[in-house]
Amino acid sequence: MIPAPGSPGEGWSRLSPRKLLLDPVKAIGQAIVPVVIALVGISQSDTRFWPFIFPVVVVAPLVFGALPWLTTHYRLTDSQIQVRSGVLNKTTSTAPLDRVRSVDLEASLLHRVLGLQKVQVGTGVDDDRITLDALALADAQALRTTLLRRREAEQPAAAPVLPAEDGAPAPAVVPTPPPSPTLLARIDWSWLRFAPFSLARLVLLAGAVGVVAQFGDDLPIWNEETATSAWAWITQFAIALVALVLAVGGLALWLVVSVAGYVVQWWGFRLVREHGSLHLTSGLFTTRSITVEEAKVRGVELVDPLLMRLVGGAELSTLATGVEDGVTQVLPPCPRAVAIGVGESVLDQPGPLTEPLVEHGPRAHRRAWFRQLGNAVDVTVVAGVAWWLLDFSGLWVLGVALAALLLAAVAGEASYRHLGHALHERHLVAGSGTLARVRTVLETDGIIGWVVSQSWWQRRIGLADLTATTAAGAERVLVRDVRVDVAVALADRATPGLLTDFLEPA
Incomplete structure (x- = not known):
């Protein structure tokens, strides 16, 4: 019997009482900047309001931080997980247990100090996630295990064993124990050598440089006299030596940032297959525990x-x-052989990540080149307009044009070499990418439709873009610049019968 919804105490539970320490600290952290600015402004104008304002700025974060614990309750019934929250606007979130697709655990540094974890339950819809922000560590782990093992309990029971015709007793049916967790990958600190070659954190470094540049003019040590003196001191040395020092310093800074970021993100990394799911854990300060149902x-x-x-x-x-965004990175930057091994284990089939792709021919080759040459022409036109407006040396325009053409040639050749496709038993394989080489492998059972599109130029040379639509990942897998007849044949072989009504009779 499923208990009827009722007040807390009728099957409902609160979050951990330690949330009373967590939320006030978070509220103070979020409010500290505007509060400090307000206090500084008041102190410079009139101090008569201090006895009234100081209690407010201290007590208010504590009160508002305690409200989530006082107003949030949850319970697990036979068929649903339910969460109630809110003060004035009451909200009840429910998720059927048979629709639970992922249970992710996350713990910031403050969570870990307090022995808490945040639980996020996904139901197959990106925006429909139930969040319990502060459960005790044991409760969070128990809830995750209960929700994931429910899928195993819902599997069809084995057919009963009938007694033998001679009346002999039937052998006892021994239930098959669930498979033990399988470790697919774990952190190997020799992989740190790949950290400097991943540019994912270059954005953070560029942001830090931008912040320094934004506020650099306000620094007391930076003025015209200081800048002139510094430049005079630098020019006393050889320009080549100065450039070398700057290059070495920048490289050293990048090594520190990239390696530190790698360690913080992937500390304690483990990828395990258990309960029919892929379970990823990692993180130094903020630990993540992500579950993806296989x-x-x-x-x-x-x-x-x-x-x-x-x-x-x-x-x-x-x-x-x-799952959120549809794409989950399950390995840090690592040796390619390791990535291929884990990928084949996830696909449960060797070959799609290693076998050669079908080339798209000379027409696709020329189109890859012309696509990049078009970008080079755009850059050259922009440089020419700037030369016309700003009246600087035309040699700069010529240099930009030559550099753009050279990069376009390299990019065009690389994009064609990465281009290709294959149909490997039950997987569609698509190669793409310009500078980065990307190989996308999609189960043919996951294809829900096809789109064949042609631009004006593609129609003239008999090429098309073939798009497999799917509910997974970015919801589309693109096979670019393939011959029209090859595209239709590929789609028909990948999903037999789906295009029958659209194919012309032989």
Whole structure:
């Protein structure tokens, strides 16, 4: 019997009482900047309001931080997980247990100090996630295990064994124990050598430089006299030596940032297959525990970034339905052989990540070149307009044009070499990428439709873009610049019968 919804105490539970320490600290952290600014402004104008304002700025975060614990309750029934929250606007979130697709655990540094974890329950819809922000560590682990093992309990029972015809007793049916967890990958600190070749954290470094540049003019040590003196001191040395020092300093800074970021993100990394799911844990300060149901994994994506490819590294992600963004990176930058091994284990089939792809021919080759040459022309036109408006030396325009053409040639050749497709038993394989080499593998059972599109130029040379639509990942897998007849034949072989009504009779 499912208990009827009622007040707390009728099957309902609160979050951990330690949330009373967590939320006030978070509220104070969020309010500290505007509060300090307000207090500084008041102190410079009139101090008569201090006896009234100081209690407010201290007590208010504590009160508002305590409200979530006082107003949030949850319970697990026979068929649902239910969460009630809110003060004035009451909200009740429910999720059927048979629709639970993922149970992710996360713990910031403050969570870990207090022995808490945040639980996020996914139901197959990106925006429909039930969050319990502060459960005790044991309760969070128990809830996750209960929700994931329910899928095993819902599997069809084995057929009963009938007694033998001679009346002999039937052998006892021994239930099959669930498979033990299988470790697919764990952190190997020799992989740190790949960290400097991943440019994912270059954005953070650029942001830090931008912040310094934004506020650099306000620093007391930076003024015209200081800048002139510094430049005069620098020019006393050889320009080549100064450039070398700057290059070495920048490289050293990048090494520190990239390696530190790698350690913080992937500390304690483990990828385990258990309860029919892929379970990933990692993180130094904020720990993450991400679960992806294998039944919802429709493929993988292997990415070889340009610099990482030079040292034999790669990254691996899964394409799944019912998870946030659809793409989950399940391996840190690591040796390509490791990424391929884990990818084949997830696909449960060797070959799609290693076998050669079908080339798209000379027409696709020329189109790859012309696409990049068009970008070079755009850059040259922009440089010409700037030369016309600003009246600087035309040699700069010529240099920009030559550099753009050279880069376009390299990019065009690389994009064609990465281009290709294959149909490997039950997987569609698509190669793409310009500087980074990307191989996307999608289960043909996960394809829900096809789109064949042609631009004006593609129609003139008989090429088309073939798009497999799916509910997983980015919801589309593109096979670019393939012959029209090859595209239709590929779609028909991947999903027999789906295009029968659209194919012309032989």
